[in-house]
Structures are given as C-alpha cells and as structure tokens.
Amino acid sequence: MSSRLSASCLSLFLSVNTWASSPIPEQEHEFLQNNCLDCHDGPEGEGGFDLNRLQNNLDDAAALAKWSRIIDRISDGEMPPVDSEQPDSSEKSEFIQNTTSWITEFQKKKFAKLGRVRSRRLTNLQLERTLHDLLAIDLPLATRLTDELRPTGFNNIADAQAMSHFHLQSHLAVVDAALEAAVAKVTDQEISVPLELDAARLSRENPKRRCREPELLDGKAVVWSSGITYHGRLPSTTAQESGWYRFSIMASSLNEPEEHGVWCSIRSGRCTSGAPLLAWIGGFEATSVARQRVFEAWIPKGHMLEIRPADATIKRARFRGGQVGTGEGAPQNVPGLAMHSIVMQRIHPGGTAEATQQHLFGNLGIDVRRGEISLNEETGLRDMELQVRQFATRAFRRPVTDTQIQPFIEMVRTGMADGEKPFDILMACYRGILCSPRFLYFVEPVGKLDDFAIANRLSYMLSNSMPDPVLMQLAGENKLRDKTTLVQQTERILKEQGEIEFIRHFADQWLDLVDIAFTDPDRKTHRDFDLLVQNAMLDETRHFLSDLLVRNESIACLIESNHTFANSRLARYYGIRDVRGEQIQRIELENNSQRGGILAHGAILKVTANGTNTSPVLRGVWVSERILGKHVPPPPENVPAVEPDIRGATTIREQLEKHVSNVACAACHVHIDPPGYALENFDAAGRWRSVYSSRQKKSQIEIDSGFTLSDGRKFKDFQDFRQLIASEPEPLAKNFCEKIIVYGTGAPIHFADRQEINKIIQQTADSEYGLRSLLHAAITSDLFLTK
Secondary structure, eight states, rough: OOOOHHHHHHHHHOOOOSSSOOOOOOOHHHHHHHTTTTSOOSTTTTGGGGGOOOOOTSSSSSHHHHHHHHHHHHHOOSSSSSTOOOOOOHHHHHEEEEEEHHHHHHHHHHHHOOOOSSBOOOOHHHHHHHHHHHTTTOOOOOSSOOOOOOOGGGGGOOGGGGOOHHHHHHHHHHHHHHHHHHHHHHHOOOOOOOOOEEEHHSSSOOTTBSSSSSEEETTTEEEEEEEOOTTTGGGGOSSSSSEEEEEEEEEEEEEESSSEEEEEEEEEEEEETBBOOEEEEEEEEOOSSOOEEEEEEEEETTTTEEEEEETTTTOOBBOOOGOTTSSSSSGTTTOOOEEEEEEEEETTTOHHHHHHHHHHHHTOOOEEEEEEEEOOOTTOOHOOOHHHHHHHHHTTOOOOOOOHHHHHHHHHHHHHHHHHHHHHHHHHHHHHHHHHHHHBBBBSSSSSHHHHHHHHHHHHHSSSSSOOHHHHHHHHTTTTTTTTHHHHHHHHHHHHOOHHHHHHHHHHHHHHHHGGTSSSSOOTTTTTHHHHHHHHHHHHHHHHHHHHHHTTOOOGGSSSSSSSEOOOHHHHHHHHOOOOOOEEEEEOTTTTOOOSSGOOOOHHHHSSSOSSSOHHHHHHHHHHHHHHOOOOOOOOTTTTOOOOOOOSOOOHHHHHHTTSSHHHOOOOOOOHHHHHTTTBBOOSSSSSSSOOOSSSSGGGGEEEOOOOTTTOOEEEEEHHHHHHHHHHHHHHHHHHHHHHHHHHHOOOOOOHHHHHHHHHHHGGGGGGGGGGHHHHHHHHHHHHHOO
C-alpha cells in the first residue's frame, strides 16, 4: 500500500461521523499522519496496530480504547519511539490537549443524556443483606442466585449485569425463600435450649469399631493428627434444622510440639464420601491448658462438625484402611486434640422473632395457631393499605408515590372484596413488591443524585445493605448533599460496623481475594501449606488494609511498611520468629524483612500464581492493573504465550527476553516485566525463595529479581522495587481512588472521569494521600454524587 493511498484511507476513516461523536479536528489528523503512519501502516503495523483502521466513532468501545491508548502512550513519551524523529513539544502538547477535550466533551454529552452509570441492580450479596434487614432474617440467600461476572474485578458493574429468565427465576425463588423464612420465624418462637455434649457423647458409640469419630481416652474425645479424610467428624453435632449455631468448644492438646501448640481446624459438612465438600468455620491453637473457644456458623440440616489437628508441619499418624481404631493413635506419639465438651445452641443473628413480626405486620394484630398466621378480624382495608405502603417504602428505600403503590393497593382491594385471607393478600403484595424493579435496581435520576439515591449509594458501598433509619431520615430532610454531613455519615457507618467489614468486601474483589481457593498448591513442593495458613493470609491482608484506613496512613504504606498482621501459624510459615497466639495481631518487622507491604502478602502471591509455579507475566499484569493503575491490553493474537520450563533447563527470564524481542510485545512488557520479576523471590504459595526449585537439585538456579522500571530507574531486588514504587505515591493514590469509585458507583472509570480523579488526588495531597482521606474525597466527589 502506497503512503499516499494509506493517507487517503486514514483520512476516510477519521472523517466518518456518527450521531454520537464529531470528527477529529483536522490538525490532530495531520499529527497522526505525520508522526505515526510510518510505523502503523496496514495490517502488519507495529504492535498489531493499523492506523488506517482507526475510527472516530467514540461510541464504539474498541475505537474509544484505541484513542485512549494513543493519548496515553504519547503523553508518557512511549510514542513516537525514542529512536524516531520526535514532534515539536508544543505540537505534541496541543494534540494531547485537543484530543483529550474531544473525547471528554463527547462522553460528558452522553452522560448528560444517559448518565455515566446505566441501570444497576443489587448484587447477590446486597440482595441477601437487604432481605435480611427488611425481614429481620438470617437465611443465606446469595449462593442461591445466578453467578455474577466480575469485569475489572468487581461484580457490581452495571454494563455486565444481564437479566435473563434464569436471573428472574432465581430471584423469585430467593424472594419466596426469604418470605417463608420470615413467616416460619414468627410461627415458631420456641426458646432454643443449649445442647451440652460431654466427651462421651462426642466420641464414637462403639469403642471396638474402627471409624473416623474421636476415641474416648482419659475422659476426653481425642482426634490424632493424620491424613485421613473426615477424621474428627462429630455426628452428635448434626444440625436437626438448618440455622445459625453457636459452638462453645472446650479443648486441649496432646503431645504438643516443643515450639508451638496443636493448630486445629473446624469445618462443617455431611462428612461422607458422597458429599465431600466442607465449609470453613475457623481455626485455633490448642495447648496443654484446656480453654474454651466460641464459634458461630450457619449449619445446613444434616451437616455436622469436623474438628481435627490441621497443621501440615506436624507429624501424622498412619492408620490402615482409612479408619481409626481405638488405641491405635497413642503409641505413634503424634500430636492430638482432646475435646472436653461442646455446647451447641441455635441463635438468630438477624434479629428476634418479635423484630421479624414487626417488619412483616407493623401494627396489625395477628394470631398464630397450629403454625399458621391469621390477621385479627378487626383488620380493615385501610389498615392493610397502610401496611403495604409502609413495607413498599422500606423495600424501595425511598418514599413511594400514589402511582407506584397503586397496583399493590388494587391487589389489596380486590382480594378483600373477594373474601381472600388478609394474610395471603399481604404476602402476595410483598412478593410483588420484592419482584419490582424499584426493589431490585438502584433508582437514580440522570444528573445530580437526589438525597435518597445518595443514601443508597453510600449504604450499599460501605455495608452492602439498605440505608438505615438515620440515613433515611437525613435523606428525607435533604441533608445528604451537604458534604460535611456525608463525611459524618461515612464515619458513623464505618465505626458502627467496623472498617474491616467494608475492607473485606471491597478488597476481596479489588485484590481478587475471592479467588484464593481457586487453586491448591502442589503438596510435593509446598508441604507446609494448609488451610490454616490460607485463611490467616486472608486475615493478614484484610487487617492490614483496615489498619491503614483507621490510621489514615499514606497510600505509600500499602507498598512499603514496617509491619504486617499474623497469628503464630502464619508467622511460622513466613519465618517470622517470636509470635505467640492464635489471634491475628500487628507484627513489627525487622528492617531487612521482605514481608512489609501488600505485595509480600501470602494471599496476594497465591491468587497471582497457579498453585504449582509462578509467572512474571501473570503477576506483572496483576500488579500493573490492580495496584499501579496501568491497564494492560490483551496480547496480539499471533503472539504465543510463555510457559515456564518445569525441567529447569532455562529460567522464565531467559524465555521472556526472547519473547519481548518481538516489537509487538515490548511495548506492554516494559510495564509488565518489572513487577513480575520483582516478585519472583516468592513462590506460588507465598513463601520466600532464593532459587528455583527443580527435581534435579544440582541444577537449581539462583533467582534474579532485579530489572528496570519503565521510566529507566533500576532496582536490584524486591526491596529496591518496593522502595521505588512507594517513593511516588500519586499513581498508587490514583489507582486506589479509581477502585473506590468503581466499587461505589458500579461503573468503570471513563476517559472523561480523569479530570475529576485528578481533582480528588490533589485534595488529598496534604495528607500524603491517606487512605481515609481518599475515601472521603471519593465519596464527596461529583463522580460519586452524579448518575
């Protein structure tokens, strides 16, 4: 293709106009033609980018992404390449400014008509918690709903929330289950009697039978350390009804190791080969001194507890045939758990039966006979209409208009006229209300949000549930658009529920912690890893972030910190000495420790590996997008993936160096490779290593984690890398702010949002970009307060 023909094609494509966007100014067209066409001419253009096919239809996501990338690469000095003739600086600045304005103006016009956030519905968790608060119930519901997509890591993105007949079916089923649970709670108000289980009742019924239940030894129910599945199952704890239960467990250790106690796990399930899955409840470190510990968990009907030593580092007993006989464990001198007693009691964390009755019936009088509810005979039409309106107001999370409530009022009037039972009429109305789009979706007017929309955004962002009475009252008084009041309410909610509750759900999606159990580390190469470690890793990251938020620490501490959080099991796994206790606690690190900062957290390192080996590419992409805020486009289709050579013949670094010699790959790998190489000293299960493991120990290769950042700064190891990244906190603050906005609004960051993001960052500079300051600034920003 000749240069003249290429220029003509470029002109044609760039002049195509649609209703959505105006043509790119001629001056910017000439800039691209003069400075970019030589390298990006035709299908074989460098990086797979053909400038001739670049369109100016900004309503097309692919075209908009290309324009954004062009602006970013020119702004960062990556294009034109340093070895090419450079454009005049003023010409370059003018191009960046004009194209930025062109895209920003287009998107803002579009937002003014449609809003930057499309119609957004409650997530599965938000729906569950809203039904909990609306009905004062505690039935798990989220897992019954259709699985959610997580584009950009978050599951609340409006554009990704499909609504099919499968979604409608699951929603209707959940609504019915919630109403049935609420009614059952009102009709069954028996006082729960604690079930006291001594060691004899916890142990196997027939001492002569080889099985997997504890054996009775010296008046204790004993479970030995072993690899047998379900060893330590407790049939006497089988739930007769699904519900929340509190377990008070009195236990001590046997044959305790010299340096630590016997770490044990508590899980629940059917504990049979036909139903192998077990749900995690908690862990504890048993010692020679008996101690009581309390755990609360949802136990489905027919499920029981399994309590056993679970530390992968302690000696295990061997038993033939997958069963344990009485007296077979003690002679093997392995650590064990001695259970003295367990008290099991049904609880209702969602509220009392009286609270549920109030939410369902308000001031209506009811009679409960033989498990059925009937409304008092004096209940009139006006009483029914008033109760339906009150319920709809709470469910819709804003005052309802006469037009909105009219269909449900008609249901009441028709049902009463036909002689239907008032209770049945009420339940039918509730069912309809809970299937209304006004319940399932956020009601947000285009433009500035009204006070009730603000109350909903704030509440669902911080607590994943409906606004409480305080927020609803302030919304009714039109006070939530006052930024001081908004910050005060943010502080109130965080303090009442605890910062860690907000952090848990935000960070689990932002940092992919929800995927930590997606892979299991290879037992042959990661012998010390176990579920106790994995769950402590999650606690480490959540407590660390919560602590930074509470103290309003600089975002730089996210990367470089002199402390972490751990219990004695995780500290031992990391090689941190002198940590005692089973509780997660703040640990001050030595100056030369590799564990400071989130990039050294086991949870982060595990979710960025596949359980067997590590990849600088995968980790590099993850760090770039989740921490540094740099989007990495997918690789060109004609470039093969790089897989580590598990035989140890070559290092992943040597393979990547050959890979990035391809010009199409180098542009992205200049950002991907530095963090990827920096983390190579951490294996797939989060432990520090200095060499690559190999089946042939003589061929072990020392790890080189040094490299060069995209801006030319060199680092020799992980500690160097960490210091360089932390020394420039503004990109970290920008990324954190963007993730908060995405999580809080349900929309990805658009090109036109960049100016407002920069404004938020500037507001927090005096606090050194403190995490709490960033949260406050994001919540009071126009991005958060506008649809």
